[in-house]
Amino acid sequence: MGKSAKALRTARSVASAAIVLVVGLVAGGGTAWATGTSTSSEASADPVVARGAWLATAADCIACHTAPSGGAPYAGGNAIHSPVGTIWSTNITPSRKDGIGNYTEAQFARALREGVRADGERLYPAMPYTSYTLLSDADVHALYRYFMSGVKPVDVPAPRTKLAFPFGVRGAMAGWDLLFNRSGRFVSDPHKSVEWNRGAYLVNALAHCSSCHTPRNVLFAEDVDRRFAGAHVDGWYAPPITADLRTGIGAWTTTQLVDYLQTGDVPHRALVAGPMADAIDHSFAKLDRADLSAIATYLLDGIPTPSASSAAQASGSAAAERDEATLRGVSRAAQPSGAQLYSGNCAACHQIDGNGTRDGDAPSLIAISDVQRDDPDNLIMAILHGVDREGARPRLMPAFANEMNDQEVATLVNYVRERFGTGTHATPVSSEAVHRLRSAAN
Amino acid sequence: MSSEFDADVIVVGSGVCGSLVAHRLAKGGKHVILLEAGPRTPRWQIVEKFRNSANKGDPNGPYPDTRYAPKSTSAGYLTETGGTPNHPSYVRLVGGTTWHWAGAAYRFLPNDFRMKSLYGVSRDWPIEYDELEPWYGLAEHELGVSGPDDADQSATGRGGPFPPRSTPYPMKPAPFPYMHQRAADILTAGGYRVLNEPTARNSQPYDGRPACQGNNSCTPVCPVGALYNGSVHAYKAEQLGVQLLTESVVYRIETDSRGRIVAVRYKKPDGSDHRLTARIFVLAAYSIETPKLLLMSATSEFPNGLANRSDMVGRNLTCQPECHQGFLGKEALWPGRGPVHPQTFFVARDGEFRKHHSGAKHVVTNNAPNAIIAGNLLKQGVLGPNLDEMIRDQASRYIELSSQHEYPPDPNNRVTLSRTRKDALGLPTPEIHFNRDHPYFLAGAEATRKEYEKVAALFGATPYSPLHWVHPHTQGTTIMGADPRDSVVDGHGRTHDHPNLFIVGPSVMTTTGTVNPTLTASALALRTADTVLREL
Numbered sequence: 010m011g012k013s014a015k016a017l018r019t020a021r022s023v024a025s026a027a028i029v030l031v032v033g034l035v036a037g038g039g040t041a042w043a044t045g046t047s048t049s050s051e052a053s054a055d056p057v058v059a060r061g062a063w064l065a066t067a068a069d070c071i072a073c074h075t076a077p078s079g080g081a082p083y084a085g086g087n088a089i090h091s092p093v094g095t096i097w098s099t100n101i102t103p104s105r106k107d108g109i110g111n112y113t114e115a116q117f118a119r120a121l122r123e124g125v126r127a128d129g130e131r132l133y134p135a136m137p138y139t140s141y142t143l144l145s146d147a148d149v150h151a152l153y154r155y156f157m158s159g160v161k162p163v164d165v166p167a168p169r170t171k172l173a174f175p176f177g178v179r180g181a182m183a184g185w186d187l188l189f190n191r192s193g194r195f196v197s198d199p200h201k202s203v204e205w206n207r208g209a210y211l212v213n214a215l216a217h218c219s220s221c222h223t224p225r226n227v228l229f230a231e232d233v234d235r236r237f238a239g240a241h242v243d244g245w246y247a248p249p250i251t252a253d254l255r256t257g258i259g260a261w262t263t264t265q266l267v268d269y270l271q272t273g274d275v276p277h278r279a280l281v282a283g284p285m286a287d288a289i290d291h292s293f294a295k296l297d298r299a300d301l302s303a304i305a306t307y308l309l310d311g312i313p314t315p316s317a318s319s320a321a322q323a324s325g326s327a328a329a330e331r332d333e334a335t336l337r338g339v340s341r342a343a344q345p346s347g348a349q350l351y352s353g354n355c356a357a358c359h360q361i362d363g364n365g366t367r368d369g370d371a372p373s374l375i376a377i378s379d380v381q382r383d384d385p386d387n388l389i390m391a392i393l394h395g396v397d398r399e400g401a402r403p404r405l406m407p408a409f410a411n412e413m414n415d416q417e418v419a420t421l422v423n424y425v426r427e428r429f430g431t432g433t434h435a436t437p438v439s440s441e442a443v444h445r446l447r448s449a450a451n
Numbered sequence: 452m453s454s455e456f457d458a459d460v461i462v463v464g465s466g467v468c469g470s471l472v473a474h475r476l477a478k479g480g481k482h483v484i485l486l487e488a489g490p491r492t493p494r495w496q497i498v499e500k501f502r503n504s505a506n507k508g509d510p511n512g513p514y515p516d517t518r519y520a521p522k523s524t525s526a527g528y529l530t531e532t533g534g535t536p537n538h539p540s541y542v543r544l545v546g547g548t549t550w551h552w553a554g555a556a557y558r559f560l561p562n563d564f565r566m567k568s569l570y571g572v573s574r575d576w577p578i579e580y581d582e583l584e585p586w587y588g589l590a591e592h593e594l595g596v597s598g599p600d601d602a603d604q605s606a607t608g609r610g611g612p613f614p615p616r617s618t619p620y621p622m623k624p625a626p627f628p629y630m631h632q633r634a635a636d637i638l639t640a641g642g643y644r645v646l647n648e649p650t651a652r653n654s655q656p657y658d659g660r661p662a663c664q665g666n667n668s669c670t671p672v673c674p675v676g677a678l679y680n681g682s683v684h685a686y687k688a689e690q691l692g693v694q695l696l697t698e699s700v701v702y703r704i705e706t707d708s709r710g711r712i713v714a715v716r717y718k719k720p721d722g723s724d725h726r727l728t729a730r731i732f733v734l735a736a737y738s739i740e741t742p743k744l745l746l747m748s749a750t751s752e753f754p755n756g757l758a759n760r761s762d763m764v765g766r767n768l769t770c771q772p773e774c775h776q777g778f779l780g781k782e783a784l785w786p787g788r789g790p791v792h793p794q795t796f797f798v799a800r801d802g803e804f805r806k807h808h809s810g811a812k813h814v815v816t817n818n819a820p821n822a823i824i825a826g827n828l829l830k831q832g833v834l835g836p837n838l839d840e841m842i843r844d845q846a847s848r849y850i851e852l853s854s855q856h857e858y859p860p861d862p863n864n865r866v867t868l869s870r871t872r873k874d875a876l877g878l879p880t881p882e883i884h885f886n887r888d889h890p891y892f893l894a895g896a897e898a899t900r901k902e903y904e905k906v907a908a909l910f911g912a913t914p915y916s917p918l919h920w921v922h923p924h925t926q927g928t929t930i931m932g933a934d935p936r937d938s939v940v941d942g943h944g945r946t947h948d949h950p951n952l953f954i955v956g957p958s959v960m961t962t963t964g965t966v967n968p969t970l971t972a973s974a975l976a977l978r979t980a981d982t983v984l985r986e987l
Contacts, residue, residue, distance in 0.1 A: 357498070403655055
């Protein structure tokens with residue numbers, strides 16, 4: 010199928026998706042979906058600015074617009090690695106010299122929803138304006154007020170994005186936007202509950218989950234037909250979050266999903282790593298449980314609550330404990346076994362039986378999704394690059410890239426999946442798969 | 452850097468001091484080669500060897516024991532000719548001996564730098580505390596030290612914070628384990644001053660390393676990397692472009708006729724010979740191998756070895772004689788939970804008494820005593836369920852006291868080259884001559900013995916094992932001083948005799964003080980690195 014035919018087919022899908030969203034027009038549209046309050050410690054006395062601060066947290070603007078390792082908030086300089094090159098996030102502080110201090114509200118709204126800068130140039134869709142287009146007028150106004158008066162101006166320019174031809178021609182984005190930006194406000198579904206609609210707004214307009222969790226087509230647009238079906242991003246795997254019982258999160262209870270968004274750690278269900286850990290620490294963990302419940306209600310829509318938890322046994326792996334005993338008093342083999350690599354690298358925190366410490370500070374690996382899943386990438390990435398959790402419960406798993414070679418990591422991954430997962434995996438992980446992920450940015 | 456040299460700077464030794472220097476020079480944009488005699492060893496291999504070891508109490512146990520770079524405990528390597536076997540403790544691999552330390556990271560007190568002027572003992576340093584203070588702060592940041600910001604660390608009752616600090620500790624101290632909460636109460640009631648020991652151990656995630664998980668095996672190895680060791684900066688330096696050459700045993704430093712250092716020669720395990728040139732050279736091979744290298748580099752111009760017009764190279768071999776004694780108390784205190792040295796106590800760390808006898812740092816150690824207790828019960832023929840019960844009971848009540856003492860530099864205590872013995876590479880092995888007989892120390896040891904009686908009484912404890920001594924923290928063998936006639940390096944670590952040769956590590960320390968040397972040596976090393984940067 011030629012590229013233009015494929016694009017047209019996608020455009021038709023886009024149109025049908027738009028119709029789904031448009032079902033049930035709501036008159037007026039100023040209803041404040043997702044009535045969260047700001048949990049920021051610098052909560053403004055001005056309720057509109059406070060609302061804007063909360064919206065910025067829910068939309069996690071800070072994740073992309075702040076340079077890692079101590080960058081000033083919202084001053085840009087975060088490198089986003091795309092298949093077409095490095096895209097640098099911009100300075101969105103109200104600096105008149107280097108930020109958006111000169112933007113009118115109309116220009117701000119246009120950037121946010123249509124991906125067009127004040128000078129008329131197009132933004133790249135690393136900026137998820139295809140999601141933010143759903144934001145209500147009131148919310149865009151609050152965000153504008155927040156960024157103009159609630160954020161400290163930083164007079165330091167962010168690096169300029171320069172992609173190679175033809176991607177460097179920003180004007181070409183006009184065509185892309187025509188095809189792929191649905192460009193319309195969120196419209197609630199009158200057949201669904203208030204909570205469902207609140208969740209829909211949080212997921213689609215603010216948290217922009219589909220930016221990572223939806224696979225993209227050759228033109229780097231979200232494949233609307235496969236919304237939430239999972240995608241690889243920078244070496245990590247954003248897993249399916251459809252309500253499918255087997256491949257998605259349909260088997261999760263609402264409580265599990267809410268707990269996960271709040272802490273990233275649901276024993277024997279899931280343990281977060283990679284960019285989702287940052288999203289939880291900087292965004293989801295700061296929303297209140299009512300909002301997280303709304304998200305869960307929306308994502309788990311229509312699925313009956315499972316009668317019994319489908320999580321695996323709460324006890325650790327007896328087989329792993331037996332493995333440990335076989336290591337003692339035996340000379341080290343030329344090639345280390347999975348058991349030895351687990352014992353030497355992992356067991357001091359995750360314990361011999363893989364079930365972590367009693368207080369959960371070193372978490373259990375038993376039956377968590379990254380261990381169970383056929384796609385091994387998240388487990389490989391966590392071992393190579395570590396996991397750094399901030400927030401209420403700071404915890405850190407160090408990076409082991411320097412401690413083991415590709416074959417050793419592959420051996421360890423296969424051991425962990427076999428001992429601590431409940432499924433069987435047809436294809437063992439190879440050292441080539443590990444090598445490929447070593448240089449993945451994180 | 453011109454192609455005239457292989458590097459701007461060559462650093463010999465990838466322990467904490469050498470790696471800090473290499474890293475800081477690379478951050479300053481210099482091209483550095485970091486030479487390490489031993490191998491590059493991943494942590495998991497050391498951990499697995501420890502777990503498979505029958506002798507858990509040997510700090511050197513799980514570390515590489517190679518023919519080409521023997522460690523201090525390698526059979527047949529060190530010979531001792533003095534009245535007191537010194538048994539220095541060091542290993543040779545990337546990261547050096549901080550792989551097996553307990554992490555104590557105290558600053559010296561201002562008075563520690565002026566022992567001669569104030570107390571008529573030992574020597575004065577050529578620098579003061581205030582000059583080193585910013586470097587202490589930098590070292591604490593680089594290593595990741597958790598400590599009490601407001602404490603009076605002189606333990607003289609003067610009120611804290613003391614010594615003065617311009618930066619806070621990077622991390623707060625971890626809370627005391629149960630045993631040390633009880634010990635703090637008991638010792639304080641007895642008139643002692645109790646301190647959270649500042650340690651290079653993460654009490655929270657820091658610098659890509661997790662917080663302490665309480666594995667209690669710090670010596671010999673931390674399984675999770677919460678405890679700092681020199682490989683952190685060796686690998687950081689490598690990330691910045693430093694060439695880390697392992698299994699490279701430097702055996703000769705070459706000079707020109709004017710005394711300018713021009714090259715080092717090193718051997719690989721296969722015996723092959725290699726030569727590298729640089730503008731500036733920094734020795735960081737610890738207190739036995741650094742003087743050994745200088746002595747091996749003798750020429751007709753420098754018949755006593757390099758940097759040795761003073762005849763001080765290898766002399767003034769000091770340490771911090773450390774006594775240990777086990778007691779059995781009445782109360783179940785459960786040693787072995789958490790890190791091995793969370794706490795220290797003092798009568799006083801400084802004061803007029805230092806005119807008359809050594810100061811000492813006292814510790815209620817926190818090592819799990821199960822192996823000691825089990826071994827002794829088995830020797831007594833206890834078996835069966837009774838054995839389990841008694842291990843549990845006695846291990847819970849076991850208290851080990853440990854104290855390290857300052858020791859004055861004595862030129863007769865020294866390391867020289869063996870005239871008869873050579874290692875596998877054909878290099879002369881080190882010969883140690885040590886007598887632990889200085890009256891200043893002996894008086895201090897006697898004072899400690901009396902404190903142990905007092906402390907035992909406070910805990911209602913009786914002696915379980917005899918007092919025994921070890922000699923950690925070898926220092927002084929390339930001593931720092933203002934006078935080139937009786938010292939090897941100046942206040943910046945530059946050798947008096949060779950302007951482009953510097954030395955870092957505890958071998959430069961003028962006095963031992965009562966506290967562990969690593970933080971002071973690290974601060975001095977960072978200061979030396981900046982001196983080197985200014986030269987380039």
